[in-house]
Amino acid sequence: KNEVEQSPQNLTAQEGEFITINCSYSVGISALHWLQQHPGGGIVSLFMLSSGKKKHGRLIATINIQEKHSSLHITASHPRDSAVYICASTGNQFYFGTGTSLTVIP
């Protein structure tokens, strides 16, 4: 069992749809990260959070410490959002989820 589990593994959406990607973790953490890996391979850090909710543009990340669960939401999705989204936990060690491959169709 992975310390960090993501779902779904693959997701296809129509442009404009509201998207949710889920992340569950089984270890104690200092912070939960959401990363975006573009088709070309580059990685961008989207959010780092340890409690509550953060918003940046059309992206929203939430975390529930008691339930050890985080979600990444994308509102009004666009084809340029197509990428792999990765959650990762940092604490005593670093653990990565396997990623969610998102494709947004025009």
Added chain:
Amino acid sequence: NAGVMQNPRHLVRRRGQEARLRCSPMKGHSHVYWYRQLPEEGLKFMVYLQKENIIDESGMPKERFSAEFPKEGPSILRIQQVVRGDSAAYFCASSPGVWETQYFGPGTRLLVL
């Protein structure tokens, strides 16, 4: 402020050679992290360094791999006697402090022939 820089971007080595991957963190960042992404697999943590110190190397293979972050100059990930299984993308990231947002470099794609 330049972002995290990695070089080379692509590196081809024959089995048994050495590979040296360099990472220059963002200005003002003293924390460097190295990650490996094998083909068709997810990211895996390798090592976390602060200037001149290895803080956590729990993800580093026990043999052939080493990392350093000297007082001056870039962080170096060194792979001795490379094997085909070392072929992967190696990413480094930096942060201004521990548990702060990490900024990723573009990665070095290592191909071992």
